[in-house]
Structure formats: C-alpha cells, structure tokens
Amino acid sequence: MTQTWEIYALRYAVLDRPAGDNFINPRDDHASSMPLDYYVWLLRSGKQDIIVDVGFNEVSGGKRGRTMLRTVDDALKQMSVDAASVRDVIITHLHYDHAGNLDLFPNAHFHIQDSEMSFVTGRHMTSPAMRHPFEVDDVVAMVRAVYGERVIFHNGTEKIAPGITVHRVGGHTDGLQVLAVETERGIVVLASDASHFYANMREQNPFPIVFNLGDVVEGWRFLHHLADGDEDRIIPGHDPLVRERYPAVDGTNGECVALHLAPKPEKG
Numbered sequence: 001m002t003q004t005w006e007i008y009a010l011r012y013a014v015l016d017r018p019a020g021d022n023f024i025n026p027r028d029d030h031a032s033s034m035p036l037d038y039y040v041w042l043l044r045s046g047k048q049d050i051i052v053d054v055g056f057n058e059v060s061g062g063k064r065g066r067t068m069l070r071t072v073d074d075a076l077k078q079m080s081v082d083a084a085s086v087r088d089v090i091i092t093h094l095h096y097d098h099a100g101n102l103d104l105f106p107n108a109h110f111h112i113q114d115s116e117m118s119f120v121t122g123r124h125m126t127s128p129a130m131r132h133p134f135e136v137d138d139v140v141a142m143v144r145a146v147y148g149e150r151v152i153f154h155n156g157t158e159k160i161a162p163g164i165t166v167h168r169v170g171g172h173t174d175g176l177q178v179l180a181v182e183t184e185r186g187i188v189v190l191a192s193d194a195s196h197f198y199a200n201m202r203e204q205n206p207f208p209i210v211f212n213l214g215d216v217v218e219g220w221r222f223l224h225h226l227a228d229g230d231e232d233r234i235i236p237g238h239d240p241l242v243r244e245r246y247p248a249v250d251g252t253n254g255e256c257v258a259l260h261l262a263p264k265p266e267k268g
Contacts, residue, residue, distance in 0.1 A: 009041055040072055053092055079249070092237075099135075118175070172209060186228070
C-alpha cells in the first residue's frame with residue numbers, strides 16, 4: 001500500500017509588489033499590485049514530519065525589505081513541529097528565502113541537488129546579478145553541513161521516502177528541484193519557484209529571476225506531467241491564491257492551509 005502524506009503551506013512573510021515585476025514579458029496591468037507570499041511546507045505522515053525549505057530569517061528579510069508576519073520557528077510550532085526533532089529537510093534551492101534558517105534544524109539531514117551545490121559555489125557566483133538572490137552565510141552554512149555529513153545529494157529524480165520523490169527541473173536556479181507527493185487526492189506537486197504564481201505557468205510568462213529560460217519552460221511541462229495535467233495539483237511557490245484556494249487549518253488564522261485536501265469551490 002502506498003504511503004500518503006498531508007501537505008501544509010505555512011505563510012511567514014509577505015512582499016507587496018507591482019504585477020509587472022513578476023513577469024519577464026510586459027503585461028498591461030504593470031502598475032497593479034501582485035504581492036508575494038513566502039511559505040515553508042510541512043509534509044506529515046503519521047508521526048513523521050519532513051520540512052520543505054526553511055525560509056529567511058529576520059536579518060536577511062529586513063535587509064531586503066520583506067515584511068515578516070512571524071518567524072519560521074513560530075510557524076512550525078503552530079503546527080506542533082519541534083524543529084530540533086526534524087530529521088529530514090528538503091531544500092528546493094538555495095535562494096535566501098528558501099535556505100535562511102538551516103540552523104533551526106540541528107539534527108536534520110538536508111536534501112539538495114548536486115547541481116545546486118555546484119551552482120552556488122562555482123563561477124556563476126562571481127556575477128552580482130546571479131548571486132543577488134543568495135546569502136553567502138546560507139551557502140556557507142550548507143557547505144559546513146556537507147563537511148558535517150548532514151547533506152544528502154540527489155541527481156535528478158530520486159525517492160526521499162515512500163510517497164515522496166524529488167525531481168530536478170533547473171531554470172530558476174541550476175539545481176532547482178520540485179516534489180511529487182502522494183496524498184489522498186493523488187500526486188500533489190510542490191513546484192516551489194519553478195513557478196512563483198499560477199499566472200506564470202498559465203500565461204507562459206516567467207518570473208524574472210532566471211538562470212536558464214529554456215529549462216523554466218520545460219519545467220512547466222514536466223510539472224503538468226507529474227500532476228497528470230491537473231493544475232489543481234500543482235502548487236506554485238509564492239502565490240497568495242494558494243491560501244484562497246485551499247482549506248485553512250483550524251486555529252491558524254488562515255496562515256496555514258492544507259494542500260492534500262481538495263481546493264475549495266470557486267465563489268460565484
């Protein structure tokens with residue numbers, strides 16, 4: 001019998017942003033607001049918890065003008081997660097908003113793609129434009145974890161646990177990985193920043209932080225393949241619509257939603 005998982009999106013920060021800033025190609029509504037939500041994700045099966053990405057901390061968030069609603073540690077505690085007890089953390093990529101709290105998980109192994117680690121420690125980081133979304137302290141923390149034998153490297157598609165696989169798609173960064181997670185409603189795909197918004201995929205118009213544009217486009221096709229063509233089973237990385245579409249967890253004031261459940265019926 002296949003192991004199934006619950007999936008929760010936990011919002012911890014926001015950024016108000018003009019819609020035009022979220023797309024490579026210009027849109028007519030350039031001046032309208034299209035904010036970003038910042039999430040970490042919790043996978044839960046029985047008593048086993050796996051964390052996907054670790055968010056940013058107050059220092060890097062403040063430096064970049066992001067509004068923190070709560071710390072990632074507090075968000076996890078609201079879901080009864082003790083970060084120190086977590087054994088596995090999947091890092092989709094090493095941008096500041098996905099890898100800024102590695103120290104919260106002193107007993108975890110970090111799962112990352114080979115190509116991402118090569119990317120963040122190689123020649124591309126000599127370019128200010130390329131390294132801007134990274135924090136050097138986060139990269140150094142991951143290197144220290146490598147030397148501490150706490151990093152599990154993956155090359156392409158690999159199984160993390162029964163019902164969970166990671167898949168390298170690249171594009172946004174060279175080693176960006178997405179997850180396919182078996183749930184009660186079928187495979188749910190955590191796209192992370194393979195698509196920041198539903199609209200990036202739907203309009204075929206990428207978010208402007210891109211390492212390889214061709215891989216971004218191919219990544220969208222692969223996401224739909226993993227989800228059997230069902231957009232409702234693809235979860236973008238920063239879209240506030242995620243919290244509108246999925247049921248809120250009781251007692252979280254809508255800051256945590258359950259992605260393993262079916263989307264709420266559309267209004268109207």
